[in-house]
Amino acid sequence: MKPKIAFFDFASCEGCQLALLNCEDILLDLLELVDLVEFREAISEKSARYDISFIEGSIHREEDSKRLLDIRSRSQYIVALGACACNGNVQARSNFIAPAENYKLIYGEEARNRVQVDKNYWPLWAHTRVRSVEEIVKVDYHLRGCPMDANEFLTLVKALLSNQIPHFPAHAVCVECKRNANECVFDKGMSCLGPIAYGGCDAVCINNGHVCDACRGLLPYANVGAHNALMLSKGISKEAIQSRYRLFCSAEKMSES
């Protein structure tokens, strides 16, 4: 029997699922091997058990975490798909602001005042913290990045289908810049989070003339202290550095420091 694969989305742009649909050249071959039972971007069909559940998006409301717990109980493997599911992505920046202040920033003062007397005014009010999937359930594998990398997706699926353990080395983006003989971003007079960020993306942003903002999250061994000193030595202000650190990796490590 073919393994049952499902995609579930929470707070996200569904761009990771679209990134997968863009792999047209392999998609049909892949569908020969698996049974796709839930995929809102393409089909809607339900199943009681899933072999691999891909979770896209960050978790905001209580009902979302209940839904996630239910999916976990019915899945053999849970894969966090993309930056939102892996580390909260940009929306987790709101974790650094008091909920009421955040609400005011987004919906205005009047809405903020109204919600304080009527808690049902806007259901999103019920969320106090943007969470990654791993903060709620056990995650078997992470497919990092904004959006996720289609090659890593394939590596994972091929490994699981052939009963192997998929291998995603925890190395810095610098490794891939060297493999591509890229000019270092710092040599170009710009600054980069590559030395402390998860690679695996083939340094795609730097290959195309941009910088790394660590959308794949901070490495578990990231030397944030040394990186901070490096950024300061380039004349970047403390505030700008903090804002840069919080852009993508807010829910992970910076919230502790």
Add this chain to the structure above:
Amino acid sequence: MNAYLSNLDQIESWFFNLAEKQLFFLPKKTQGVNYRFEPIDHQQSLDLLNYKPTILPPGKNIFPDDEILFSYYKDDDGHYQFSQGVTVNSQLLAGVRACDLKGVYLLDEVFSDGVKDSHYLRRREKTDIIAFNCMTPCDDHCFCEAAQSLDFQMGADIFITPLFSTSHKGQANEEQQCLLEVLTPRGNELIKSLESTECSSPQDLKNHAIASRPQPFGRQFSAPIEQLAKAIHQKDADSVYQQYAEQCFSCGTCNLVCPTCYCFETKDELNLDGSSGKKTRHWDACLSPGFAEVAGGHNFRAEPAARQHHRIRRKFDYLPQRFEQTFCTGCGRCGRQCTTGIDIFNIVNDVYLSVQESQE
């Protein structure tokens, strides 16, 4: 072997001529401040004299990342069929500096030692090298003289020494004479298409050029390299390694840009059909935390200081014991490209000084 005299103008036309016959790599400036070995391009001006060592050393053209070791598929009878790697084309690396030439020479030693590495060696056989002697240190990071790789010419097919002052800018190319020493039969073939005159007293000309170089050439260690190696061998100097480890990102840049780092990992890549695939090898880095992690999850060098220590001992102690050559060529790449500014030159000096102090 023979020696010839020619000027930079003639050498340039010769390069373009050779490039029509085979894959020809030459250092080329990036859009920023660095250089890369890239296929020669007719718009390009030769920058052999003053170019700063390339981002990756030329040896990587012989030891490429993501190299296919073998691929396989299942035939109609259900048998697996294997084929080794990909077709290797001949290539010419020109403008290789002495430090990088020594890097290639040391890779040759390593990959020919014990069980020969056929993947490397078959590429090496198809690689010709035209090396270029340095007349001024390439930049502030250079310490090739101290690392004993200045004037190194083993492994080159042709070795070029400029016979004029390279700091004197604005001189016309045709006035800039160079000495070309042919070192191999392959070099003899290559030089045929160069417009040149035969040189009867190459050693005198070369000695004169070398004598006019700045002294000392590049940075110098606090002691001769043999003494440094002894200090590194004798004492662990943990506090020195610890001090550098505190700045280290463990990104592995120093390993990946090193002309003598040859460690790799292999990867099995299965195709979606489940019955065909390939085995590839990828550059690895001993500064990367996962490098010494083994089955079961134990890591022999979990701490960054232990990894830094290991790297220094590989370059100055372990490999020199086996191959009787220092495995640091003084090219300066690791220090130049480390984003946090860790320089192997400083580590080695500090280890030496700390061992000296502890003995006083």
